[in-house]
Each structure stands twice: as structure tokens, then as C-alpha cells.
Amino acid sequence: MDWNKTKNTFIITFLILNLFLGFQLYQKKERSQLDPITEASIEELLADDHITYGDLPTPPSKESYVGVTNYNFTNTKLDGLKDQKIMLLDATHLQGTFNKSIPISGSNATFRFNQFLKDYIYKGSSYIRWNVDKDLKQIICYQKIGDATIYNNEGGKLIVHLNDKNEMTGYEQTLLDVKDKIEVDKDILQPIKVLENLYLNKEIEPDSNITTVKLGYYNFSPVIANSDEAQMQILIPAWHIVVNKKDQYFMNAFEGDIVKGKTN
Numbered sequence: 001m002d003w004n005k006t007k008n009t010f011i012i013t014f015l016i017l018n019l020f021l022g023f024q025l026y027q028k029k030e031r032s033q034l035d036p037i038t039e040a041s042i043e044e045l046l047a048d049d050h051i052t053y054g055d056l057p058t059p060p061s062k063e064s065y066v067g068v069t070n071y072n073f074t075n076t077k078l079d080g081l082k083d084q085k086i087m088l089l090d091a092t093h094l095q096g097t098f099n100k101s102i103p104i105s106g107s108n109a110t111f112r113f114n115q116f117l118k119d120y121i122y123k124g125s126s127y128i129r130w131n132v133d134k135d136l137k138q139i140i141c142y143q144k145i146g147d148a149t150i151y152n153n154e155g156g157k158l159i160v161h162l163n164d165k166n167e168m169t170g171y172e173q174t175l176l177d178v179k180d181k182i183e184v185d186k187d188i189l190q191p192i193k194v195l196e197n198l199y200l201n202k203e204i205e206p207d208s209n210i211t212t213v214k215l216g217y218y219n220f221s222p223v224i225a226n227s228d229e230a231q232m233q234i235l236i237p238a239w240h241i242v243v244n245k246k247d248q249y250f251m252n253a254f255e256g257d258i259v260k261g262k263t264n
Contacts, residue, residue: 042196053210056191065182071175101167137162149216212242
């Protein structure tokens with residue numbers, strides 16, 4: 001037997017085996033790192049396109065569907081609302097006219113407006129200021145559930161009218177009555193995944209700045225009649241995203257579908 005030849009054969013065999021095992025170990029390591037790499041990739045893509053964003057919120061792990069109906073003001077005592085005349089446009093639409101216009105300009109304007117809501121508006125602390133329409137001279141507010149805004153919902157809306165001095169002169173109001181919360185076994189889409197969905201759908205252009213990522217509610221269902229013949233809506237958690245302080249998107253926080261794209 002040629003021991004030198006046999007020895008060389010063993011050496012080559014073990015070398016090949018070591019290379020094979022080393023390659024398998026490398027593949028295993030790569031697979032173990034695949035998820036972190038995938039998670040980081042959207043951040044890298046955004047950075048490569050010079051798309052910036054601030055600190056992203058931490059959403060709750062679970063959320064609920066919410067059933068709401070239009071609030072009926074007919075039997076509500078409204079005489080406690082000070083310095084204004086109240087009129088019902090219909091059962092679910094309230095109109096108020098202030099006896100004297102109310103200024104809101106100056107320092108601490110946000111605090112003063114929030115105080116105005118508490119003092120002059122029925123369940124005023126249930127609303128949050130959405131935007132100011134300078135052309136129509138209106139402040140638009142939407143109702144909220146806790147800290148979550150009910151986006152773009154005519155049933156939970158407050159329109160405050162302004163005069164030429166930017167003083168508040170009156171308002172129209174609708175209100176949603178929360179009837180039920182339905183717990184669902186679905187995870188809330190994480191904010192970075194929200195940005196990924198928009199990016200992959202080519203909704204975010206290079207050199208953009210994402211200025212708002214906030215969780216609220218949106219009406220994704222047709223209005224239905226409940227047993228009391230009231231019009232019921234089903235609200236679902238939704239992400240509100242603003243790009244460059246102007247382009248707005250609303251996304252189903254469970255499924256990731258863009259339900260309302262690019263509005264100013």
C-alpha cells in the first residue's frame with residue numbers, strides 16, 4: 001500500500017470536508033442574520049434617497065375596531081354654553097354664534113384655543129385642531145378618541161368661523177357617539193413598515209421629509225343602520241402620514257393598504 005498516496009488522499013478529503021462544513025456554517029450565519037438585514041434595508045433605502053424622518057412613535061401592539069353613531073343633540077341641555085346663541089340645524093348638527101367675537105392670536109395660542117374648546121363647545125375637549133383654512137376663514141377640528149384623531153369624518157367635526165381680524169365668531173358642530181369597541185387579534189403595522197409601503201408604492205420622492213406619522217382612526221366601512229335605526233360607522237385604526245408638510249396619506253394600520261392617498 002502506498003501510504004504517502006493514502007495520506008495525501010485523506011488530507012485532500014478532510015480539506016474538502018472542512019471547506020464544505022465552513023460553507024454550511026457561513027450559510028447558516030447568513031440565514032440567521034437575514035431578518036435584521038431585511039428590517040434595516042428600508043432604512044438604508046430611505047437614507048440612500050435622502051428621505052428623512054424624525055423619531056417614529058411606538059404604537060400599541062393591539063387595537064380595536066370602534067362602532068360609532070351620530071350624536072343626537074335634540075334632548076341635550078345646551079344652555080350651559082356661555083356667551084352664545086345656539087340653534088339646531090337638524091338633530092345631529094349644532095350651530096353656535098358668539099355674542100362677542102373671541103380673539104385667539106398672541107402668545108400661548110394653542111393653550112388658549114384648547115381652553116376655548118373646553119369653555120365654549122359642547123364636549124369641546126373631545127376635539128383637536130386639524131388645520132386653518134385661510135381662504136374660507138375657518139378653523140377645522142376633528143373629534144378624537146383618547147389621543148387618537150378620527151380623521152376626515154364629517155360626523156365628528158367642528159368648524160370655527162373667523163372674521164377679518166382672525167377672531168372667532170361662531171361654529172358648526174357634529175359629534176360621534178362611541179357605542180362599542182371590538183377587540184381584534186391583529187397586530188398594528190409598525191411605523192417603519194408604513195414608510196416602506198409608501199416608498200415601495202412610489203409615494204415618497206427622493207429628498208423628501210416625512211413630517212408626521214401618527215396613529216388615529218378612519219372610517220373604512222359603509223354606513224349601516226343599527227337596531228335603533230341610527231347610522232353606524234365602523235372605525236378602524238389608521239396611520240396618518242404627512243410628507244413635506246403638505247402631502248397627506250391615510251393607511252389601514254392592520255393591512256397596510258393606502259385608503260386615501262396624496263391630499264394637500
